[in-house]
Amino acid sequence: MxxxxxxxxxxxxxxxxxxxxxxxxxxxxxxxxxxxxxxxxxxxxxxxxxxxxxxxxxxxxxxxxxxxxxxxxxxxxxxxxxxxxxxxxxxxxxxxxxxxxxxxxxxxxxxxxxxxxxxxxxxxxxxxxxxxxxxxxxxxxxxxxxxxxxxxxxxxxxxxxxxxxxxxxxxxxxxxxxxxxxxxxxxxxxxxxxxxxxxxxxxxxPAKPERAAASASAAPVAPATERPAGGYLAVLRDRRYVAYLVAMLLNAAVYIQYLSTLPLAVRDAGFSTFWYGVMVAINGAVVICFELLMTKVVQNWRVRTVLTVGFCLLGAGMALYTLPGGLAVFVVGTLLWTLAEIIEGPTMFAYPAIAAPPAASGRYLGAAHAMFGIGSAIGPAAGVALWSGLGRTAWLIIGAVSVLALIPAWFAVGRVGTTSSLADSSG
The missing domain is CATH 1.20.1250.20 (MFS general substrate transporter like domains)
Structure with a gap:
């Protein structure tokens, strides 16, 4: 990349x-x-x-x-x-x-x-x-x-x-x-x-629309002989994209805490499972109802801006759970990291296809989904361990991880502008 x-x-x-x-x-x-x-x-x-x-x-x-x-x-x-x-x-x-x-x-x-x-x-x-x-x-x-x-x-x-x-x-x-x-x-x-x-x-x-004139007819896709060999080694040689994968892993490890550490925090604060269900329902309703509308706005932001706002809001939402304040803290914290999700999610998952060489888009996308999956797998174990040892202070560390993930993310996207202004990448 x-x-x-x-x-x-x-x-x-x-x-x-x-x-x-x-x-x-x-x-x-x-x-x-x-x-x-x-x-x-x-x-x-x-x-x-x-x-x-x-x-x-x-x-x-x-x-x-x-x-x-x-x-x-x-x-x-x-x-x-x-x-x-x-x-x-x-x-x-x-x-x-x-x-x-x-x-x-x-x-x-x-x-x-x-x-x-x-x-x-x-x-x-x-x-x-x-x-x-x-x-x-x-x-x-x-x-x-x-x-x-x-x-x-x-x-x-x-x-x-x-x-x-x-x-x-x-x-x-x-x-x-x-x-x-x-x-x-x-x-x-x-x-x-x-x-x-x-x-x-x-x-x-048909070929990619941006590669053809607006009135051009469908053209055949690139033949298999143009597909480079090397498997995932070709992805690993792309240092910027590897940094992006690290950022995705850390982001996923923080995001997944709503399924592992959050229910423990709600329970230990003295609230029933019903209220944890309310937090999950808030997240689902906001994402389904408002993500498309939010995307219409943020698609014209620079990629670095989208990731910065999203990663910081995700970290802030998690860190807010540290504070006393009962259900209000849980609701506001959940709204913050849900806002992060609808701001960063579409860009974060669209970027691998935009950044990939045309003949390796499958591997670039596969690597991105895999890293998000790995982060989602290790995040719960790490979060629960922190919660068991540190209690509410664990949320500060979890939030900090989200902000620190901006370091590899910034290196990865480099001088890229908005996702609506990107030209084809070359490997």
Whole structure:
């Protein structure tokens, strides 16, 4: 990743919410809809521990299975990045969704614990290979000045699905745990069918809009021979991008505290689990209702400005939990880091596709998703350990980590301007 010049794309119209969606290619809309369908059926990770205990396994064995599923998910996005660059996004998504359906049904028929762990890990792996493929496909067909807005739409599909899935899963569990697996398999196959019917075959997709005149007809994608070898070593040789990955890992480790340390803090402050649920509901409602509107504003900020404001607000929201003040402190702190999420989220996840060399976008996106996943995995353990040893003071350290993450982030983005003014990067 080199310093990026600030030549604008051919499409310089305002990247509004409705205009971006209406003028996006049909294939992009199909991918977004497919992501929503798939996430609406994402039940297993939420209910895996309960499923394991219903089969007679211990709580610890269920927790280990959930950890194996998470580890498989991290490996899955890395594998998905490689597949995207080598066989194309369409084939990668189809492979991931069909493989997910097959493995989920297979899990139901495995009884031995070691075999069950292996099946769960493989299901976690194959279920996530679509993520860098979908993101890379969308990035390929959307002008640079609309990358952040389309990233916000992609996140909206994920967030709506993630919010609704546990409610749908609860209804299925009331009938049978088996329905969870069949339901998620059906959602995966639904996504595969959408991709099969709506996405062009590799070699017939249109080129990036900013590389063509506004009235130009569709051109073939770059042939496979232009894809550089080297796997993820090509990503690791990009020092700026490695710094960006470090920043993403630290950001994720701080952000994920709302699922691990925050419930402990609410409980130890003498409040019931209901009030923790209120904090999570506040976050979900604000993100779903306001992220697109916020993105319309911040997409024209410099990348450094977006990251600075976002990382600082995230740190401030977490650090605020240190103060006494009861529920008011929890509510205000939650609103602060939620504001950070809707400011930084779309830009942070759009930037890898913008910064990547065209032939390595899958690996760049796969590395970004993997690092966010690793941060989300190690963050809870670190946060709970700090909370157990330091109590409320732990929130100050957690907040400071978010601010310190700006050091690698600033080095990574260098002199890059706004995401709506970026020209193509070169490796």
């Amino acid at each position: 080199t310093d990026v010049a600030t030549a604008g794309p051919s499409d310089t119209r305002q990247a509004g919410v409705l205009a971006t969606f209406a003028e996006s290619p049909f294939a992009v809309k199909a991918v977004l809809f497919g992501v929503l369908v798939n996430k609406l059926g994402s039940f297993i990770q939420v209910f895996l521990v309960l499923f394991m205990t219903s089969r007679g396994f211990s709580d610890v064995q269920g927790g280990v299975a959930l950890g194996v599923y998470g580890a498989g998910s991290v490996l899955g996005v890395l594998l998905g990045g490689t597949f995207t660059d080598r066989i194309g996004a369409r084939r990668t998504i189809l492979l991931g969704m069909v493989g997910t359906a097959v493995l989920l049904v297979a899990v139901l028929h495995v009884r031995m614990y070691p075999a069950l762990l292996a099946s769960v890990g493989l299901a976690g792996l194959i279920s996530q290979v679509y993520r860098p493929a979908a993101a890379a496909f969308i990035a390929q067909l959307i002008p640079k000045n609309r990358q952040v807005m389309i990233s916000a739409m992609y996140r909206l599909a994920l967030n709506v699905g993630t919010t609704a899935a546990p409610l749908l899963g609860t209804m299925l569990v009331a009938v049978s745990y088996d329905l969870l697996f069949y339901g998620e398999a059906a959602a995966a196959l639904g996504y595969a069918l959408i991709v099969l019917l709506a996405l062009p075959r590799e070699g017939s997709a």
